[in-house]
Amino acid sequence: MADIELVELARHYWQGRTEVRALDRVSLRIGAGEFVSVVGRSGSGKTTLLDLVGLLLRPTSGKVLIDGVDTTRLKDGQRADLRGRRVGFIFQQYNLLPTLTVLENVLLPLRYTKPNVKNGRRRALELLELVGLEDRLKHRPDELSGGQQQRVAIARALINRPALVLGDEPTGAVDTKTSEELVQLMLRLNREEQVTFVIVTHDLELAATADRTIRLKDGRVLSDEPVEHAA
């Protein structure tokens, strides 16, 4: 589990001569084990926020603290290590490697983080069973449906027992029914594996299932409130 703290986090970039504030001094805290959705229009800064928290991007100013560690002070290699061990990613377009089998795709992060490979394999099989793909181990991604591919990606995100999983429109490319299944799967993993989930989404149903919804507008937090679940 991870405790994430954003302090005055900003990311600017130049578009021609105009400075765009993709994220404008955002401060917030996401506690361990939370399931948070981030919503907002295109250009509101959702993806930038996710990239900064995922250490894929360096902020223009401000800090990202993961379990109290100021990640902005880390070198690129250290950030890559931290990313590999503590953070899992789920993308809208799955981003599976087409030349690898389902099992190999799930094992991919271990290639770079190099833990105990034998345990890693056991873990991969366990996760693939959990996402219901235990009979598709040797299949290639193009032999799977979109929902199945996304489940492979979810298993891959969890292989290193990360503290935090970041989802970038994880249900954006699948139909409603599949979307619901994926949401239920992520919720279950959030409970069972005690993993913090931060999901950027346009999908209001997905947002409604989260513990908390952060609404962004023009790079700033418009609202940040817990979701009322019907009992």
Add this chain to the structure above:
Amino acid sequence: MEILRNINRRKLRSALTVLGIVIGVFALTTMGAMAEHFNMLLDGGVRWFGSSIQVGAPDGQAGILSLSKIDQIRRVEGVEALFPAYSFTVKPGSVSAVSLGIPDLIMSRDPDENAYNALKTTIASGHDLGADSRGQVVLGSSITTEFKKKVGDTIDLPVRPHDARPDFVNHTFTVVGILDPTQTAPDNFAYVSLTDAQMLFKESLPVAIRDTVDPTTVTQSITAYSRPGASLSELDRIADRINQQVSGVKATRPSDVVNSFKSGGATFTAITMAAALLALVIGGLSVVNTMFMAVTERFREIGLKKAVGAHTVDILREYLLEATLIGLLGGSIGYVLGVGLTNLLNLLGRSSNLQLFLVTPSLTVIALGFAVALGALAGVIPALRAARMDPVLALRTAN
């Protein structure tokens, strides 16, 4: 494994890239084998002429020397051994306008000369000529294959031309020994004893003077030696002294002969290697192109790998390995094809004494090493580009 599958992924493009390297290494192997063969020939010349002093008739005079010159030259300081030398063409009357090898020659051989010359010949089968043997011949390895002879066979020398004059004479010699291959001149030589060489010499003279000459008192040329291992400059000085102290002879400075061999070899090597390297560079560019395409196509994969913890060096390593493998694959195929072709051509050229190629271990190392290095080198820039990609940019690229 993933790398092999990536190469396999775009079969046509990978095949074309590999083909580029194949052609380059194929050219390098065949051209290199030609240069190696040629250099071995020249190297033999360098060793032979770099360890002996050739003494002949003065420039512009017919090639006849009195054997008494031997005693005069022996008195020159530094001279330790002298051998009368005769050479005749094996196939008189045959026309060869351009020759890439050494012609077949009948040479006189004194087994003692081996001790002085840097180019040693050793007997592969049979035995060497005796000091006073008659009607016997020791054959070099190429001439043995060319005439399909073995020890105990006979051979008529010189070979009768198809349009021989009625007064053409030749003699039947028994093959008593066959030499080990030297990859240079002696492979094409048929060695006879001094006495037999003098007989052949007399028969080679014009009829008008043939009967006035006692063949035991004359020679075509003389090969002079200093102590074994004497340096080129020592031999040059001895040649100068021979010219000063002995009249009616011309000693050639060994360094003059050696330099002409070396410059010829350098030119030939430069031409062949330039052609082969050109082919290889073109092959290398095709690897660069393929790897750039591969990097562009796989932006998202690179981004993803970085997202799951890959360091810059991890990505660099993967792409370099892929390029190197393409180089190795193409190199191996090209090398095998090249060796196959050169062997085939050598085999076909056997009967006509045309051995053009020699694949040496160093050539093997160079050809394969170059292919691998080229692949790796061609992969460096694309791999660096891949490795340095901003993961966010890489991930969000649409493809």
